[in-house]
Amino acid sequence: MKLKTKKYKAGVFILIVLIIGVTLVMTFAMPKSGNLSDVTLPAAPADKPVQNVNSDILYKEKDWTTNFTHDASIIKADGRYYSFSTDYMVGAPPTPGIQIRKSKDLIHWEFVGRVFEQVSPEAWESTKGTTFWAPDVVKLNDKYYLYYSVSSVGKRNSYIGVAVSDNIEGPWIDEGAVFISQEGDEHTVNAIDPDIVLDEHGQAWMVYGSYFGGIFITKVDSATGKLVDPNDEGTLVAQRKNMNYGIEGPEIIYNGDTGYYYLTVSYEWLEDTYNVRTARSKNITGPYVDYNGSEMIDTTDESFNTGNKLVGAYRFENSDGWLGTGHNALFEENGEYYLTHNARAGEDVYWSHLHVRKIVWTDDGWPVVSPERYAGEAEQEINEENIIGKWEQILLPRYDDSLQDSQNLQLKSNGEMGEDDKSHWALTGDNTLELTVYDPGRAPDDYWKYKLKVIPAWDWENWNGTLVFTGMDQEGTVLWGKKTVEKNK
Template identity: 50%
Template sequence: MAMLLMGLPLLGCSAQDEPKFVYPDKPVQYPMYDKSTLNNEADWHINNAHDPSIIKAEDGTYYAVSTDVRVGSPPKPGIMVRKSKDLIAWDWVGYAFNGIPAEAAAWTGAANLWAPDVHKFGEKYYLYYAASTFGTNQSYIGVATSASMEGPWEDQGEVVKSQKGDEANAIDPNIVIDADGKPWMAYGSFFGGIYVMAIDPATGKPAQPGDKGQRIARRDPATEEGAMEGPYIVYNEQFKQYYLFVSYDSLFSDYNVRVGRSDSITGPYTDMNGQRMDDIDFLPQYEIGNKIMGGYRFSEGEGWIAPGHNSVLNDDGDFYIVHHARPEGDKNWMYLHVRRIVWTKDGWPVVSPERYAGEQVQKVAKSDIAGDWERIVFDKDTDGQSEAEPLKLIADGHVGTKDSKDEWTFDGDHTVTLTWYEEDGSVASTEELLLLPSWDWERDMPVLTFTGLRSDGTGVWGKKQEGAGNSKK
């Protein structure tokens, strides 16, 4: 077997012309359920992070802003700010505000601030925040400005607000820049769905005063269990498409991330099957949207519950999804996760099964693919966690056993295609799976992983059981 040197190229185990690829070094790891940090904000590196949004400052520092939450006691209101140099190690910065801005507090009676987003217009950062109370749409999105991500922040007041009787719910703001350089704001949640409206970059507020925008996505009935919220839109120049990420279902138990795309920022957004994200007549509605991530458990290590409410970072063509997740041992804790996004040949985003540790998309040797894997399928009707199941890829191209009809093929670079057959020999489904040399956070070692989509728009994850040849001593 090949010998692994941490942070150095790993040679293929046969021919000299096989590609070399590099596994990430062991990343910093923060202890889980660390009660010694409960009252020490400086140690909240990735703990107490909920609904995170990310931006990269001009000096290369990444900043994440997030909802006011706290394990074990009521949170301090003010929008949490963290920073990182590598998207792996995170340091506490502090709070953007000392409490809730007066106008937002008067309109909503909120006890904390939710789901912020941040964007830079000109020389100023614009921090968008939401105030509301759970289960109502007496809600308010405001904006504050600063010359620095570390403040001080000056509140600029209302962007949009809502009240009982309105279809829209003024929470979960997200600023997106279209292909022509014009800013828009997506916002909304399960009351009336997701809306998008044009923004004036000079003020950071609606281009047309009083405008609440147009709806681009929704579900019905609008209940916590049937929620659609946390919109985030990103434009991919390569595919000339806008991608709408939303979170489905209950944030406490079965949050999952869905994706649709559009030629236009105002929609319509459709999934891999052509289903519109605003179609409330199609049943069952849980089938709409590519489900790229949900609660999961591999065979070893702790699983995660309700990952969601994500933002997306386009870092000079490298894309990352930033989201929160709850550990299965105690879902009252919430942690910040960053994962690499890779793109299928047809231009769909898929998410790494492992948290980011510095891995890069690389050419992989075919000889490194065959072996025992475990695979997670995010079936759209699954609530809660999806469990890993064994997958055997045989060197001759069969799946499971040598006499199986099911097969796998390799494109010679970093993409494997699984083809599953019916008993009559017809194709049941295919899976396009992109390989990533990653860090196995569950087993604390390098590992070859894959992520992709089934032909019906269902997310598929996997990782090799032998790791990178490193499990053999």
């Protein structure tokens, strides 16, 4: 009996040790919680949530901030960020003149004034247009060059001009036409939406165009700001099947780390289905190819599906969402990349705002953007315990440009997702969240595999700091996510 008792006690002791060991392993090996106490989150961008629609400011330009911004380009000068944008407002015809705003931090914007008071006689004669569209500003040879468009809606009667100034806020001297397109001329391009980009060797180029002929790129003489060959519309770099497949607002940026030029364009209609697409090339003149190997000059029925979608109409919970998320600009500062675009308030699509978003790069060198507007956040190390909890996710399908609503997502401490024990998550590499989503009969080999970058952000819908993710699946479709943060009551 005593021997049995000793064996029994020894067995109990071993069992207790095993339980303690397993508990310790579980405690230290598994993520413990979903708190963000060790993450540096951005501060609130304002004292209280920002109104997306506010009729009280209609005629108070000093209070416009990001309101009524359309087709903006961004340049940094004299320690400030400057936004130059299309003549636009709500409730009355816009005052002509290209709107100027400035900011210290890309978050808080101050209305500065306008360039010009009316279009030039030459631009009027060519187009009968009365307002300026889609400006772009670049510094060449210690001077600022402001490129602008004047156009006749729905026709190729369009005009790109350039103005020059020693100072970013002017005064500006109009230097006349850079390129003019006319119905029935020998060209196919529509002379609007210019973007000036320097290639890796310092040569300046103008990428431009829209509906009708597509997007072209041509050389610029840096000494004059005009084209090297005034009659050369350049090389076609992007187009779509026909006029029913909208394309416009081109931008190009070079990333020296990847060795690629990245072309962005906007598809569809500016008030609702507007969305930004991208493709890349080793040469500034193309060919530009998307994640799936499709060229951006595709004119087949598949041209609706070309380009990686970076941003499209979306709605998170507790908001009316944003539509018309297009006509972007790109810029880089100290190795950090940003994308700006129009966004129209879901409660009233005539209220257009400037959105600035941080770009992050996938491990294979593709840009993806934050699902939330920039608020000063900095990339930093994220731990597994930060990931656990409730999220909202938004898929941005390439074949559907309508407003996409968020769906709930639960990331559990055991690495599973929701109630599905066949779907899993893992945090790997450089803040890369891998989601393996079981979707039999629809996904390749029954699983969608997402590689997503996790960064801090400001939750503009719920007005608190949080984490977000952004990235793509194995077919190049973007998935956004935002963590739900439980607020103290």
